[in-house]
Each structure stands twice: as structure tokens, then as C-alpha cells.
Amino acid sequence: MASREQSYKAGETKGRVEEKTNQTMGSLGEKAREGKDKTCETAEAAKEKTSSAAQSTKEKASQAAEAAKKKTCETTQATGGKSEAGKETTGGIIQKTGEQVKSMAQSALDAVKHTTGFAKEDDNVKKTNSPLHKEGN
Template identity: 50%
Template structure:
């Protein structure tokens, strides 16, 4: 049989070994928890960075879209203004042409009327009717 001292010594060694094992397991657990916490922090940081990048891209796309809309509206307004100016110019040109045509037709009508009167007088003179008109005009 083992002596009392050997049993005591074996128990003490066993106790120390168990304590060392507990400390080692505790240290490993602490390190595992620290690694887990670090991994979660890194995953959260990556998630936050991804969200920031996505939001920045969304904002840039929105700004680009808004700028394109504004440019399109400016182009539309400019085209409408140009079309309005061209329409007004065409209207003025048409009115001027109408006025010129009316004046031309009036002048032509007066010329035709004058020519017809001249022809009538020439026929009267040729037929000898023009003298009676002078005579009749003097009596009135």
C-alpha cells in the first residue's frame, strides 16, 4: 500500500493538474470568446461599410438622375421657347404677306378699274358718244 504521504502527494498533484486544466480550459474559453467578439465586430464593421457604400451609390445615382431630369427640362423649355419664337415669326411673316397681298390686289383692282374707264372713254370717243357726255355734264 501506498503511504499516506504518497496518497497525499498524489491527491495534491491531481488537484494541481485539475486546477491547471481548468485554468487552461478557462483561458481557451476566454480566447475563444475574444475571437468570437472580434469576428462579430469585424462582421458589423463590414456590414456598416457595405451599407455606407450602398447609400453613397444610391445618393449618387439619385443626384445624377435629378441632374438629368433638370437638364431634360431645360432642353424642353428651350425647345418650346424656340418653337414659340419660330411660330411668332411665321405668324408675323404671314401677316406681312397678307397685308402686302391686300395692297397689291387693291392696286391691281384700281389699275384694272382705271384701264376699264380708259377703255370705256376710248370707245365712247371712237363712237362719238363722249361729246354728249360733256354736253350733258355741262347742263347738270
């Protein structure tokens, strides 16, 4: 039989082991919470950055379309003194160019949306039905 002193020491050792185990578990739990918090912060920062990039691309596409529209108007006004047939031909070419620029800007915006995960299902349908997609551009 074990002596009282051996039983006492065994109980004391068991108590220390339990205390150390509890400390370790607490420390691991805290580190896990810190890791989770950091992961959430990183994900939020990435989401904000992606959203900002998508907004910037959308604004640039809008500016490009507006500039093309303005250029079309300026060109149309500059050709005002020419014959009616010349106006129609030039206007048609400028209109087509403006539409192409607008379509390319929209395609660029759609590509960014798709890449960043902001595209909706109906955006993907529009893209596959777009004139540029059908022409192979």
C-alpha cells in the same frame, strides 16, 4: 501497498493537475468569448460600411437622374422657339435619353443592392423584367 507519503504526493499531484486544467479551461473560454466579440464587431463594421456604400450609390443615382431631368428641361426650354414638329422630335429624343439615364442609374443601384445583399426578391424580378434587360444592354 503504497505508503502514506506516496498517496499524499499522488493526491497533491492530482490536485495541481486539476487546478491547472481549470485554469487552462477558463483561459480558453475567455479567449473564445473575445474571439466571438471581435467577430461580431467586425461583422457590424462590414454591415455599416456596406449600408453606407449602398446609400451613397443610391444618392448618386438619384442625383444623376435629377441632373438628366434638369438637362432635359433646359434643352426643352431652349428649343421653345422652334417649330412644333421640331419640339416633338427633340422632346422625344431627350425624353428617351432621360429615361435611359434613369434606367441605367436604377440598374446600377440594383446591381449594388444585389452585390451587397440588400436586394429584395421582388427587386430581382423587376430587374429581369426591366427594358434594359430585355434589350440586352
